[in-house]
Amino acid sequence: MTDESVIGDAMPEAKKAKRRKAAPQRAPAARRPARKPGRPRKAEPAERRAAILEAALHVFAERGYEAARLDDVAKRAGVAKGTLYLYFKDKEALFEDVVRSAVSPVLERLNELAASPDLPFDQVVEALYAMFATQVLGTEKRLLIRLVLTEGPRFPRIAEFYYRNVVARVLPAISKLAGRAVEQGTLSNDALVRYPQLFAAPLLMTVIWDALFARVKPLDAAGFLHAYREIIAPAKPRRVR
Known part of the structure; x- marks a missing residue:
């Protein structure tokens, strides 16, 4: 085997490698992050609203209308206080x-x-x-x-x-x-x-x-x-x- 034949055989491989390098790479499909074991499912709006109403009933009954605080309702319902205002203005x-x-x-x-x-x-x-x-x-x-x-x-x-x-x-x-x-x-x-x-x-x-x-x-x-x-x-x- 001559040096020329070796060079000749290597040329096509070099070209192929160059083409593969130049070809655009496809990004891998995005995958949803796996839910961690024991992580609670995110409540639907209707479920969240029902939970707020149930919590409010208890707070109103226990504290009275005047003393009832939205902070207490949110805490009992397990939501942020700001979430209450997405459903009720006051x-x-x-x-x-x-x-x-x-x-x-x-x-x-x-x-x-x-x-x-x-x-x-x-x-x-x-x-x-x-x-x-x-x-x-x-x-x-x-x-x-x-x-x-x-x-x-x-x-x-x-x-x-x-x-x-x-x-x-x-x-x-x-x-x-x-x-x-x-x-x-x-x-x-x-x-x-x-x-x-x-x-x-x-x-x-x-x-x-x-x-x-x-x-x-x-x-x-x-x-x-x-x-x-x-x-x-x-x-x-x-x-x-």
Whole structure:
């Protein structure tokens, strides 16, 4: 083998190397960083908002409206204080949304029952009372009503907001349902048509009793509400054929 042949064989390899060096290199595809074991999943906006509302309910109930601080709400919800302002402009707006989120299931159920004209009135009242016993008295939502009762006189805007968004929507619906029952002959008098507050009276009574006397003498709320329903809206006796 001559020196010329060696040089001749090496030339093509040199050219190939030069071309490979000149060719643009493709950047490797970016990879998502692997989640570290035990690292919590980032909460979705809806989940974060729900956590804030739940924390706010506790803080408002424990400290009262005036003493409640957004710092405490943020700490309890596990978010930065600045995150609160992404959802609520101030403490009043936060409180109003706490009320809305708490009562919306009750209002939805009331609308469903009102849209069932063939459902006897006594069953409508029974269903609403049962729902109140399980989904309000049986949960921390009862703290919200207690808060309105205690703080409403000192902060009229709280009471006015609750009236507009809860009371003023529930009582007219009850009055209308009672009027329909009177027309159908399933309700013997129009007392509930004229005074739908009769429907709400035992609900407030159960909340007050729970706050004041639950440790001394617990109240069977479900039984109490059933007994009250039998007084204001007794079931119409069925005719035996």
